[in-house]
Amino acid sequence: MFIHIDQQYDHVDFSNSDLCYGELRNCTFHECNFNGTALEEVLTTNCQFINCNFSNANLNASQHIGSAYTNCRFHGSNLFVSKFDNCKMVGSDFAEARMDGITILEGDWSYTNLRHVNFGKQDLRKIRFMEADLYQANLEKADLRDADLTRVQLSNARLQGSDLRGAILDGIDFKSLDIKGVRMDLIQASSFARSYGARID
Structure with missing residues (x-):
């Protein structure tokens, strides 16, 4: 040592x-x-x-x-x-890195390449992921409450059962997401509905 x-x-x-x-x-x-x-x-x-x-x-x-x-x-x-x-x-850049079982406590992971990463069931609360690339990432049952997901690339990411309440979702392409089973707050749900042309009164 x-x-x-x-x-x-x-x-x-x-x-x-x-x-x-x-x-x-x-x-x-x-x-x-x-x-x-x-x-x-x-x-x-x-x-x-x-x-x-x-x-x-x-x-x-x-x-x-x-x-x-x-x-x-x-x-x-x-x-x-x-x-x-x-x-x-x-x-x-974490291309092809093995990240199973990783623990991340807050911090700034902006502009990182996290394509295909396995963050299933991970506690990712309050982490700053601004403009990170999470294409095809596994985020199933991940806790993303209060995370900054501004303009994050989430195309084909697996989000089933994840918790997005309180997360910043500015610039997210909702139409590229499968949100089945995802937990959202009212503001996020309204933004999602508007992306599909709904009028919220």
Whole structure:
């Protein structure tokens, strides 16, 4: 196990290395490469990762508290039962990442690529997903109360049994959604009806 505190790394190649069980506090990583890196059970606290590559990395059971991963690539990475607590993930790409059992506590996931992700039965309350791509995502029975879903791409997403009450749905294409079994508040239901030409008096 290792502990790194207040360190800065710029264009460092950590690919295929073993960084399991480590702890990172207040560290900054700029354009670093973690391709294929073993990061199981790593703990990051208030760290910044900017334009870093985590493709095919193993992050299962890792924990991240107040950290930022901006414009990072997680293509094919393993995030099984990982935890992100109030993290900033803006612009990151999770194409083909394994995210089953992930825990996300609030935070900003705007502009992320989350196509085909499995968020079934997940607690996603109060998360900011503004303009994220959730095309064909599994959101069945997910709790999305008070989430910001402004202009989110939800085409062909599975929403059956999800809870959208209090969520911001500005710019959502309701006609592309199957809302069978979805819980909505009155304002959302009115917006949905208007999208189909209903007049609400």
